[in-house]
Amino acid sequence: MTTLFGNKLKVLREVKQMPQRKIAAALEIDTATYCKIEKGDRRAKREQIEMLAELLDFDKKKLIRLWSADKIYEIIANDDDASNILNIVAENIVEYKRKISKV
Amino acid sequence: MTTLFGNKLKVLREVKQMPQRKIAAALEIDTATYCKIEKGDRRAKREQIEMLAELLDFDKKKLIRLWSADKIYEIIANDDDASNILNIVAENIVEYKRKISKV
DNA sequence: GTATTTTTGCCAAATAACGTCAAGACAAGA
């Protein structure tokens, strides 16, 4: 199960030639856990993204986007109807915030 | 906390002038639980959507879309960056399925 | 071959989501 987020971490890390061990240490988690994050079977905590962005020299906002995108994808992954659903959300973002819907 | 899904249920139900009690009974859940589903502080189970669509005479697929949209919205609700995230998902849906990313 | 890094399976602990109960709010009608 690959994720945009985990995949990006891996690529960035390899560019820096940094072992997982180092990153795990910085996050104060087990290497196994970090490994799982890269592989996409554990999710990084939002707070950890900050540290990751810094360690890997990558824009924090962009990293958060990937992290969120993965969560969203998981919801629609098994839906033939995925793009329609995304459209509904996009169309209703404003109304959601007003707590009124146009649907 | 309003949801597209819960709101739709409420509207449809009111059109039919049906009490929550009846729907709750059909779903074999407490009225309180159903009430929360309409209000958006409990989530219907996917299997329940089928029954709801039937009871309320509404297209099942559309209902599922709203239900999924709510889940997605929850993820990006507190993000200034919401549309960007949706775009990333949309752009990567195909690649996700190939387990390769373009990001 | 040995050492290092990465990956996996498993489990207990933590977290989140759930459904129900009981009580309260609200509206309509007597």
Add this chain to the structure above:
DNA sequence: TCTTGTCTTGACGTTATTTGGCAAAAATAC
């Protein structure tokens, strides 16, 4: 006002899901 029925809410115990770490296995490097 009192009653009846509907809707809503908070609290609480239960269930389900997610989590992190350990230990051991794979894979890779030396």
